[in-house]
């Protein structure tokens with residue numbers, strides 16, 4: 001390969017947490033701090049905090065339009081400690097590539113001290129699962145740029161007051177899908193399987209993971225692995241959103257746990273093409289632990305308040321399919337038609 | 343010229359539908375008598391966030407010209423009536439649109455009326471309300487704050503009761519008959535009308551003299567003018583991370599100095615340090631980075647940052663170690679850990695006292711359904727068919 005293509009000064013060494021009570025010891029410092037205007041109990045804000053904590057001081061963070069831009073950095077004030085910049089709603093991929101490419105070029109030309117700097121671009125589900133898919137896909141193609149894209153998924157266009165996105169769950173009440181008298185279920189798509197879609201489609205992307213702030217050590221470690229790997233990486237987080245999901249903020253942490261415990265949002269990571277389930281999901285896959293009925297999760301949220309018995313049953317049957325029928329449980333939804341053919 | 347203006351001060355999302363309902367129904371009542379009016383939300387409060395204070399405004403004029411003149415303003419500088427639907431907001435309002443802490447009575451006209459839904463008495467409530475140089479009236483509608491969620495409306499009669507109180511404060515807005523028919527058309531049942539009548543008869547505003555109230559100087563700061571901003575709208579990141587309360591050991595993060603969550607919370611965590619096992623979970627799980635790490639490894643919730651979500655109480659594995667307590671029972675924002683360090687017995691007494699009067703109980707996951715049937719003015723509020731007026735006596 002030509003010389004310029006090989007130029008890669010590598011990534012930072014970021015020790016892993018392993019367990020939650022190691023976090024104050026290994027990463028007490030805050031890089032996204034108090035004084036944002038998110039809702040009470042906003043798990044996306046917690047994702048920002050833990051993500052920044054994982055990345056540490058030598059990081060540049062870019063964020064596409066959404067709650068984590070609008071509610072955090074209102075008129076001339078900020079909770080960010082590290083450099084942060086806003087980018088357009090569908091542009092987290094391009095912003096990440098551009099920044100990583102600029103740093104690489106400046107260092108290669110000797111205009112900047114050689115030093116691995118973390119580049120993270122975050123986006124909401126609107127930004128990363130609908131509008132920004134092409135730019136993220138492009139970013140995940142280039143092995144020479146070290147960057148991580150973190151999609152914080154609150155399952156709606158939350159900032160603009162809860163419109164459906166490709167990540168909204170089946171049946172949810174949103175401003176675009178209010179349950180009516182004639183049709184109770186106004187959103188009849190199953191949530192887009194985004195992390196697997198990026199993982200399967202981008203063979204030079206060496207790290208893809210799903211995470212949830214209710215499992216903070218797992219989340220921090222996944223962000224650190226995404227930053228440590230050479231080339232692009234993608235992390236998808238599921239974030240309970242008290243405004244759009246309509247529940248008492250007290251239950252934020254609990255709902256994050258239930259999403260995993262019910263098997264609805266399996267936790268896994270894919271490193272160099274090898275898949276590992278993590279935490280509770282690993283125990284579920286190996287049959288060491290059952291899945292809670294998904295009803296427990298749904299009943300706790302006002303957005304499913306219109307559900308009737310058959311809706312709970314349908315939802316459960318779809319979750320069961322993810323685990324029982326999919327080729328790779330909870331991750332890859334194919335069946336192999338001719339498995340014996342060699 | 344006579345224009346009557348009012349504001350409804352409420353908690354974002356939780357009380358959005360309530361505030362809009364109050365504001366619009368009042369206008370529609372006046373429109374019945376040929377008086378033009380307008381009801382509007384404050385532009386810069388949108389998009390609303392759960393719990394962040396917000397405002398709805400309204401004007402009622404004698405004719406179109408008058409209305410056009412006042413409606414041309416961005417928002418009213420002074421209002422005849424301020425309606426506050428959550429008494430914890432009496433400590434001040436730190437909204438999206440306002441930088442610093444705005445007193446609850448900041449735009450109430452001299453001699454105007456501040457109406458508050460509250461279980462407190464006037465003399466208790468006035469201790470939280472910032473004092474000012476001009477007199478105003480304070481009127482309490484007895485009852486708890488009515489909270490609901492984005493998709494659920496808590497139909498408990500607070501709307502009708504606030505409307506009646508507003509009319510009592512400014513009887514020239516419209517007749518009782520017009521208000522009643524507006525309630526019937528826009529809110530519903532006869533039960534609401536009964537609840538409204540009861541408030542109309544019982545409401546007794548009290549005069550608040552100049553200088554009476556909380557003497558804290560509310561925190562404010564100057565906004566930069568557009569020509570003072572830096573190129574690219576660049577600002578400095580947050581700095582100032584240091585040891586606990588500036589001393590040796592521990593860790594206290596720097597914080598955005600321009601937005602403190604003093605008035606976002608309706609409740610705050612009270613920590614029993616004797617019970618704490620230092621498991622770190624509250625510190626890790628707080629979305630607002632509230633917990634300062636003390637030199638001896640405890641976690642002290644900083645009351646300049648806490649928005650009162652209750653996640654720390656939910657996650658703490660030790661029984662009764664973190665308790666969420668109603669914000670109205672506090673005047674101070676001191677460090678609980680420091681209070682405990684200074685005198686453990688006194689701190690325990692303080693803690694027990696606060697918990698016994700203000701512990702938050704009866705949580706229900708879906709907002710608006712929690713305590714839905716405890717009723718403020720109307721029992722069985724969700725079903726107008728079976729709803730019954732709860733008399734004010736029952737509430738006492």
Ligand SMILES: Cc1ncc(C[n+]2csc(CCOP(=O)(O)OP(=O)(O)O)c2C)c(N)n1
Nearest residue numbers: 065066067089124125126127156157158159
């Ligand atoms: C190109 C473009 N279209 C629409 C908008 C308006 N807009 C601002 S934030 C937002 C919601 C984004 O949703 P998401 O990415 O899921 O983030 P969230 O608000 O949920 O955190 C929208 C539609 C915009 N800023 N830019």
Ligand code: SF4
Nearest residue numbers: 038039042067241243
């Ligand atoms: S709407 Fe949801 S994501 Fe946005 S600030 Fe509120 S809780 Fe957070």
Ligand code: SF4
Nearest residue numbers: 628648649651652654
């Ligand atoms: S209630 Fe607890 S978790 Fe919520 S902001 Fe306050 S300290 Fe943090």
Ligand code: SF4
Nearest residue numbers: 618619621622624658
């Ligand atoms: S969660 Fe409870 S026990 Fe654990 S550190 Fe916090 S206060 Fe102490």
Ligand SMILES: [Mg+2]
Nearest residue numbers: 124125156158
């Ligand atoms: Mg979203």
